[in-house]
Amino acid sequence: MKLSVLFGLIGLALCQNTTTRPGSYCKAQSRSACFLGSCPSGFECIGNQCCSEADVVQPGGDCTDYLDDCSNVECNSIGMQEFARANCAKTCNMCYSAVSVSPQYACTDLLTDCANRTSSCQDIDFVDMMALYCPRTCSLCLWQAATKIPNCGNQLSDCSTRGNYCSAFSISDYQKRVGCGEYCGLCSVSTRKPFIASANTNSNGFFFFGRK
Template identity: 80%
Template sequence: MSLKLAFFVGLVGLAACQNATRAPGSYCKGQSRSECFMGSCPSGFECIGNQCCSEADVVQPGGDCTDYLSDCSNVECNSIGMQDFARANCARTCNMCYSSASVSPQYACTDLLTDCANRTSSCQDIDFVDMMALYCPRTCNLCLWQAATKIPNCGNQLPDCATRGNFCSATSVSLYQKRVGCGNTCGLCSSAPSTPATVQLSTNSNGFLFFGRK
């Protein structure tokens, strides 16, 4: 075996140490140190766009996961005092799309539409507020919405519940969104009929009979 061939085999062996396949849409938020070696990179790096990206810099797509600030690149994602803020406002840039840690209640929801900023006039409209709480709760500040206007219908209002990944367990989705948006899929809708109150006969201190409810 020639020296060149031995070197090539060794190089391929090193590159094969890391050959993870990321979901489409993954990108590297840091500067690459080298091009990929036949689609692979050394241990600790991943091949993203034919560039060896440090595992710490690989940002995965997170479905509805998004950044809510325009300057998330300036947020210190790993700073202890910034964790809650980063998770709530810069989850995509900070690679926290799949984080299961809790977020502050006012941030515990995600806009499901891209044009929510153009619909703000409907945020407090009594006829549309329930719908806005489902599709644009972050923009409308409705993360804690409990449907004060009427009892919400539990069910699958969203058409793609089966393919929404961790929608049912995500901390970035409000309880209202889970219940009304994908309540059946998330197992939040009780199929059992409500039990009527039991009617009983009672007597008051004067001995009169009256109907009451237990």
């Protein structure tokens, strides 16, 4: 009898959730201890305790909050879901959400100091550059116009090492076309030109990669 119960528990454990991500923790009281390292469907084994999947906090990784007051955002409100996922993914525990967001949020900053460059967001001479390098900070995810930068090209010098840049939901259409348009195959054949990167720096600290 005892053996049959043991084998039953082993069978149960083998067919239930065994996924545990390093760095995860449970933000609420667990229901029970894990069963041989596993938990029922809807629960995850965290620190040998079965935590409801809704209470599992995943490690942030590259996940970022784009607002300073994300603690005041109603993460679980139906009307705020997309806003929360786009702007407060880390605080709202949505870092691993596979759901895409609306175009107005579908872009990311390519520089780490965009917050220090906000004075250039609406500067007619710099708005195209900001739409490429700091669109999230400047709310330029929908930016289409191009004044100083070619409508399509390889403004970025490292397109081949940017992973899924060409297909990522977090890269705006403008960033794809202007940043790596030729590499991504977004430019017409008639407008393609050989690209030779030449790095220059202006007084604001931008690195410009131009054509020779």
